[in-house]
Amino acid sequence: MLDDNDITVNLLLLGRTQSGKSALGNSLLGSSDFDSHLSPSSVTTSCSFGRSCRITGVTRRNGCELSLRVHVLDTPGYSHSSLSKEQVVKTIKTALDQHFRDKGLHLALLVLRADLPLCKDENDHTIQMLQELLGPTWKNFTAVFLTHTDKVEEAGFSEEEYLHAASDTLLTLLSSVQHKYIFVDNKAHALKQKRVTILRKIMDFIRQNSYQVTSI
Secondary structure (H helix, E strand, C coil): CEECCEEEEEEEEEECCCCCHHHHHHHHHCCCCCCCCCCCCCCCCCCEEEECCCEEEEEEECCEEEEEEEEEEECCCCCCCCCCHHHHHHHHHHHHHHHHCCCCECEEEEEEECCCCCCHHHHHHHHHHHHHHHCCCHHHHEEEEEECHHHHHHCCCCHHHHHHHCCHHHHHHHHHCCCCEEECCCCHHHHHHCHHHHHHHHHHHHHHCCCCCECC
16 A cells, blocks of 8 residues: 555445435545435445545655545445345445455445434444444444534534434444544535545544555
8 A cells, every 4th residue: 555655545435325425435536436416216326436646735654745546436325225235235345356355445434414313223234234344343444424514514513512412323333433433514515625634534544543454
């Protein structure tokens, strides 16, 4: 992953249908590689792989600025309008093997809508899928992205107030992943403006994990 002043990180997007996975992936890549729009049915029906160009101004090592490249795997949501849980998991496993088998995965980004409560059944299903995909060390390689925070702000909550009022289910999940979480405004202009900030936080998580990868 590290080669002189060039660094590449491999990221996996996971989350429910209409959670904002693909929009987040486009922001990280600085492109529109992934189909993302409002729909009464699941938009993403297969895995898509995207690569960013070199990104500067995000991370440094030993006082020197590094050029960052981001590889992102977008995945079908769950529960899916046309795919079973087993089909979703099989599709993701196949894509992980194809794209990240050699270099490994640095971080899975679990995308949850902040404006919808996280129920226990949904959380149990999510954790089961993470375990199936990443194995027993999934907690070390997962970060939570809370999207649609513009609606949380419209309701009058700050991030601290939101977490204070959050369900025990969500708080337990955040604790499980060592509080690796980010609040994200899903509006396109906000994602574009905060791209570097989001990438810096992702790099902080990866650095805290000593740049380790999970084997696929």
